[in-house]
Amino acid sequence: MKERIAGRRPIGIFDSGVGGLTVLRALRRRLPGESFLYLGDTARLPYGTKSPGTVQRYALNAARHLVDHGVRLLVVACNTASSSALPELAAACPIPVVGVVEPGVRAALRLGASRIGVIGTEGTIRSGSYQSAIARLGEGVSVRAAACPLFVPLAEEGWGDHPVTDQVARHYLEPLLQWGAGALILGCTHYPLLRPSLERVAGPGVELVDSASAVAEAVARIPEAAAPSTSGSGAGEVYIHLTDASDHFLRVARMILDGPPRHLEVVHLGEG
Template sequence: MRYDMPGPEPAQPIGVFDSGVGGLTVLRALTARLPGEDFLYLGDTARLPYGAKSPASVSRYAVQCARVLADQGVKLLVVACNTASSVALPALRENFPGLPVLGVVEPGARAACERTDTGRIAVIATESTVRGGAYHTAIRRIRPNAQIHSLPCPLFVALAEEGWTDGPLVEGIVQEYLRPLFARFGEQGPDTLVLGCTHFPVLCAPIARVAGSGVAVIDSAATAAAQVAEYLDQAGLRRGKQANAEERVRFMATDGAGRFARVAGVFLGQDLTPEQITIVDL
């Protein structure tokens, strides 16, 4: 069902949704880059992870999440989930024709193409994102001759959500994933590594150490925030910094306010309480 909306206005909030808490890395980058904007964040914690779901299910869930945010009058929808960004953008744009929709795959792919010198680009993501080939498609659209290899890293999600973001155990798991992935490129290896899941930036330190100084690590959260800022400026929708006002964020989840608040500290860099999380029913 199409959801017709009036044109967006600068004073409206920005809507951000993810399958759970990983998208909080995108929210963190957005609030840092866009002081004064209001944000609504929705984590679909009742149905996570999206990474192992079918494309049809992910698209259906994404439309349901978007409807919650659209009902609250957002001016822009940020799909802070690589899996949903890889399969659900067409469904979102069809169902919400008046609502601008931005994902995290395209800005990550663009940043990788701008950074690489050799065209050898590695991608780590969820199973669904890798299976769908969204990064391959987006990168080759910009750089047709790029050599791309990708690998699903499901344990990274579990590590991030448990708050295990560094140390010998984490570094050992990172090595187990990256060693065979990098070997696919031959002796020279890749020169660019895309973190194709919004959980992965909290593991950036051990990932960067294992990858080595010759590999540029692309954070899809940071690149998405840069694209949002660029879009708002071009569309005349940036609210700008407000005098005597901090950025304001409202948090929603579909289940588990207590766990959401506990895990959010790892991704958002600030403590939340369960009372700050509104549970919504999709």
């Protein structure tokens, strides 16, 4: 590792790109003083349109990189990877692995809606991960899901509050709203960036569930997350590794993290 991470071992966070920074932000708020190592697989994004086998291979590459860099806990902040590769990641990693699906579902169920809508990438929706978690955890709760392939590019374009996004959202959400969804799980870490348009289209009767803070709560309850700090040195730092240098990532990171990342490195993962 080119840049040594001082002090106690960081918490690792992994996403295909920039979306997982919303989870990093929630984790920093919930666990201030912790250090984080965030890996964005920007050279191979997006994951949401790729096959489960390829997503598993990429996710295992990424997890190995983070484990090799000494993280003590792995947060899979990518919904597609959480949906397609969580058992494989848990089996391959000698540390606790936390996905985003179950925390998001638990947060939605706490709202008490009997009809829950889920939106996500093609990979996430096709995997059925949200649908089966709701069936398992929510008695008497029914679920409908919709893949929204244009939402990630719209978020990446910075059109989170834009008439085109409103129109696309109406197209994707209409069937869920007509059906009477009382809560809508944003099953992709990019989607909170579209919140202004999504709120306008969903209307006041539908609660939007962003899993970022639910994931932060789930992580905080894991003993490894709360291990006593050994040294103040390096604490509270955010280290970012990217597989491709990306101006776009930096722009969004600056916005989400309220400033430019201080420790940034471009890394090559190799093939799994």
